[in-house]
Amino acid sequence: MITRDTAAFVAFARGCPEDFGPPTAKAAFLVSPDGFARADESARDNHYMAADGFDAWRALQQHRALHVALSADLPVACFAGDPGMPDGLFPNNVFATVPGRLVIGRMRHPVRQREALRQDIRAFFRDACGYVETDLSTQPHPCELTGALVIDRARGLGFCGLSDRCDEEGAALMHAAFGLRATLLFDLAPGEYHTNVVLALLAGRAAVLAPGGFADPAVAEAIAGLYAPHVARLSAAEQAAFAGNAIALSPSRAWMSQAAADALSPGSRQVIGGAGFGISSVPLSAIEVAGGSLRCCVAEIF
Template identity: 65%
Template sequence: MITRDTEAFLHFARGLAADAGPACAKAVFLVTPEGFALAEQSASDNAYMDLGVAVDPARALAQHRELQRQLAQAVPAIAFPGDPAAPDGLFPNNVFATAPGRLVLGHMRHPVRQREAERADIRGFFAAMGYAETDLRRQPGIAELTGALIIDRARGLGYAGLSERCDEAGAAAMHAAFGLRATLVFDLAAGEYHTNVVMSVLAGRALVICPSGFADPAVPAAIAALHAPHVVTLTPAQKAAFAGNCIAVSPDRVFVSQAGAAALEAGQRAILARAGFETVAVPLDEIEKAGGSLRCCVAEIY
């Protein structure tokens, strides 16, 4: 099912077993920030970007290499070279995503990002492994994959936040492409561009969520009810520090930027610990100037 009805979604989702597939990816890939710069088109609908700040490409590259090193301690982590002509290319999870045996190509809103899906090296890598392609650029809806859609892989659930980066047609296309059992569609609050900044489902066992990022407060309340008791509720300031842009790439580790981790309170860290997670913090303040953080840098391989 795909619906805006939170009660219908909850009723259906509560009856599902965590048997839709593995809760965490078998590997991840990244795209290095070669020639790191801020994309003017992306800044038009990304309130987390400030085109007036100076950026240090060498520092961004060093932070990205450290991110790959840290991720590789939990799961195989592959890096593809970046393209200076695609300044947002270091956020591949918006453009590329996978389900078992399938590579999904997102339909990006901005032309500066649409060129990323043409990369023959990334597409060839998956083709060589026998992955079939599902190309969402062939349908009219905007669908920026796991930026706009949060997936609980264990239960086959999706949470699609609508904004300039995802519309209803795009949400329906992603629901089908990932073979989800149920997807809840809702509006993000004004000024929010991607769902993965306001929430994350961690290995199907915990939820990090910022209610102020949703247009209707009933939506985050319903999502939290489904994922209780391991729910970390963020303040707007914690969301702005990218505490919600986190990911569990393995069943026992949650990766978040250093700024996001520093924003968490002791009680919130304790909730993650009770859910069985170690919190791994990685310095990414240079990369965060581009309006995204750790989760945005990580594309999962299922």
Template identity: 55%
Template sequence: MITQSPSEFLEAYVALAPHPAAAATARAAFLVAPAEFALAAESARDNRYMDTSLAVDPLKALAQHGALAQALRADCPIITFPGDPATPDAIFPNNVFATAPGRLIIGRMRHAVRQREAERTDIRAFFGDLLGYDEIDLSACTDLVAELTGSLIIDRVRGVGYCGLSERCDMAGARAMHQAFGLRLTFCFELADSEYHTNVVLALLASRAAIIAVDGFRDPAVAAAIAQAYGNRAIWLTPAQKRAFAANAISLSDRSVWMSVGAAAALTTEQRETLADYDFAIGAVELDEIEKAGGSLRCCVGEIY
């Protein structure tokens, strides 16, 4: 079922029993290292978190990325693919490559500079030839835009997707991802005009709590419905906290939430205590150089299910 109605979503959600064997978090994750890190002016056209006037330090970005990989290994195995100088800002692989059990999904990116990333044969071969995953390739579909887990936040335990519609994902893309990920329910909604990806306004933590920036949604009732679905176990962000990428977070185990140092610093003491009450410990990694490219920690992480 795909719906754009908050009430229909909640009615369908409560009728869904969790998958008994579904894992709430990934069994491993992969990153793509920065290579000659730079900012793509084409991506900046609809990513308001980017500022192409800023100078970037490729070596600092590489060092921060390496520290990220090392930190995340505390929760699950991490694989880092080498970067490609032809795509110098291609450090956010979750928009292009994503997985469901036994499947590699390749997204249809909006911008040509990002579409080139989908052509990487080594990542395709890793999942197809080595892991034996079936490939679902949306990258050649010219009639849709589907930027995978940038636009689509997934509750893996229940098979529910939360899809924000913007320049980076349209309804045709949402339908294609619903099928590709094998979802049972997808709740589609429009993001605020200033937003490009859902994962900067919403995070689901191990399918049992949420981080929500309500100003990132065109209709506040959508954010309220998502929080209600999780028993109102939600951290509500201010616009400033959203801009600090506090919603661009990920859980790679049942008891942790990872975000950048800047995002973690933006949280209040009460929010930190609430996360602790939800049994989540905060892990933070310095990513200020990488964040100049308009994404943060969650954007860097491709999950392997």
């Protein structure tokens, strides 16, 4: 099922058992922010991106600390960056996996389309891991993978916010590529570019969502209903600090940036903790000026 009918999706989703696959990844990879700089093309539709203040050396230091920190939960590889790909440190928009298969997305902006051509990442999965490719990068419809599509891996459910970074045709291609049971399509609020800034599903057990990031607040409430009572509804301040850009890489810990963790209200902390997650964070201020945060840096390997 792939639909805009929220009621039909919710009715179907409630009957989906948690047997689709593991709720968290077996490994992950990062891409180093070598040559880190402002990507003017990406800034056209990413209001989270700063106009200045890009510090390449500090971004490298913080990214290295992120690599070390996440390695406490699972194996984490890191590929070298490329100065010609200033957004390359956010690989989850371009590369994603299901067991045995690498999915390559189609980016909206040419500066990011270059990332899909990286032969080292493709060869790693093909030759070292034995994964086959599903390459969506050469077709015309934008589909920025797990930036646009937030997935409940335990149930096989997708939540896809439509914007200039993902249209309906692109969403349908991703739904098929990930082999999902059901995908809900909805519009993001004006000015929002990716779903994973306004929605995180933690190991299929809890939802962290920013109602203000949805064009229709009823959609946010419908998603919340699927994960109640473990739902943290973010304020505008929490959303702006990237608290929605969180990820669980193990069944017992949620990761977010230090700024996001500092912005969490006591109520949000209580909800996340009540779902069985400790909260760990890493300072990423130098990286967040580029309009993404911790979850954007992490490409999961299933």
